[in-house]
Ligand code: GDP
């Protein structure tokens with residue numbers, strides 16, 4: 574056993590942070606492979622809630638090494654704030670947090686470009702977190718980006734100035750009202766760069782290769798979810814990286830044949846934050862129940878998350894694309910108290926019943942077909958074994974497993990590290 578992957582199977586916020594933290598005791602290294610501060614990963618233990626954006630979710634375990642991989646995009650300003658939040662606790666990040674030299678930097682003007690692009694789209698906006706993710710990955714693939722490793726050379730500021738000037742011209746091109754004080758943003762940015770420079774930079778692909786050779790156990794942590802994948806998600810309402818399993822190979826420099834297990838996380842229902850299609854979205858009391866009991870507000874932006882029934886057609890697609898070997902079902906406790914549960918098992922599409930995700934999920938004539946299940950009334954948050962779960966929940970779980978043809982190994986029944994049932 575060497576490398577396992579953990580990734581979200583829906584539109585993000587499945588509970589990746591909680592489970593990575595829970596599993597870290599079994600691993601030597603936790604490595605984040607893509608995304609940036611658009612992510613908000615929540616961990617809860619000892620009555621305290623922590624939200625991480627760029628730093629891997631193994632950071633609170635003293636023995637684990639946490640690697641920010643080359644596939645990640647880093648905003649130094651947000652990163653500095655994350656480090657400062659850790660200063661309140663006994664986290665030795667000078668030793669246990671390593672950053673890939675090949676990770677790209679989010680510049681202040683990337684954030685401004687994100688805002689200008691979104692504003693110019695009007696109603697068709699993506700609903701971006703406005704953290705500069707899209708523009709930074711565009712500069713990466715356009716071969717204009719600035720990387721962490723560049724900070725070790727003197728000339729990086731010339732490169733910075735050229736790129737920021739180009740960005741300003743692009744912001745003007747959008748011809749929308751984006752107010753900014755670049756000098757102020759740059760003061761904050763350069764201060765944060767100095768903080769980042771106090772950390773250890775590594776050639777992470779080499780580091781991980783040697784770790785594998787030395788039989789270290791590695792857990793690769795994904796961000797966002799499969800339906801936000803730049804290739805396989807609900808394009809264009811997606812993020813700008815590969816959130817699926819392949820992204821772990823390019824985002825860390827690990828070979829596919831080194832990957833052992835793929836852990837796929839999903840909520841017992843579905844949420845989405847931002848724009849884009851969501852066939853099983855609810856606007857009724859059931860949806861309100863999920864939002865209220867599940868506290869469905871974005872961990873990064875605080876925006877309310879849209880809620881709906883579990884969509885097994887979409888989930889099956891994510892299981893296929895990722896080669897999921899183990900499933901983890903989160904927030905089962907949120908469904909307690911609902912009389913009837915529904916899961917989508919196919920779509921009516923142009924008069925036909927289909928069992929796959931069509932190219933155009935936005936089509937007006939796409940209608941989910943549901944299977945109904947009896948709910949449960951019990952509070953399940955204090956249960957500790959699978960056997961104790963209500964029978965109706967066991968039926969729900971069995972149905973999902975049969976549909977997806979993969980077993981559910983973890984059932985999460987609350988936000989705390991302890992509220993986790995391992996099977
Ligand atoms: P991530 O982005 O995938 O790490 O997920 P987020 O942290 O953005 O969102 C998940 C939210 O659900 C957080 O507020 C967690 O504390 C919370 N959470 C995780 N697992 C459970 C669970 O089993 N039950 C409940 N009620 N909350 C959970």
Ligand code: IMO
Nearest residue numbers: 585586611612613700701702796797812846847
């Ligand atoms: P975690 O890791 C949920 C969504 C945004 C928007 C779209 C594009 O916490 O699960 P971006 O800022 O990437 O340009 O936004 O993707 N999005 C997320 N939704 N969880 C996330 O991360 C997300 N990261 C981005 O809301 O719809």
Ligand code: MG
Nearest residue numbers: 586613614872
């Ligand atoms: Mg989140």
